[in-house]
Amino acid sequence: MSDRSRNGDDLNRQSTEEDLIRLQATTLLYYLHESNPANGLIRDKTNPSASWT
Incomplete structure (x- = not known):
């Protein structure tokens, strides 16, 4: 795990195109x-x- 992930900086960064594509794909699969x-x-x-009802 990187230092960025441990201190929360990763949560505050700008989303990348790859992040958005991954979110779209996982949402569709769900x-x-x-x-x-x-x-x-x-x-x-x-x-x-x-x-289910």
Whole structure:
């Protein structure tokens, strides 16, 4: 782990194009993974005990 990550500077830096692309991709993958094909609902929790209904 770098010193930047330990002292919080990484949280205050400007987002890069790579950061934004990664965020878009992981967001899309979340919705694809957590959608219920039977009713089209999306889980708003990834807790295994969360209901699909």
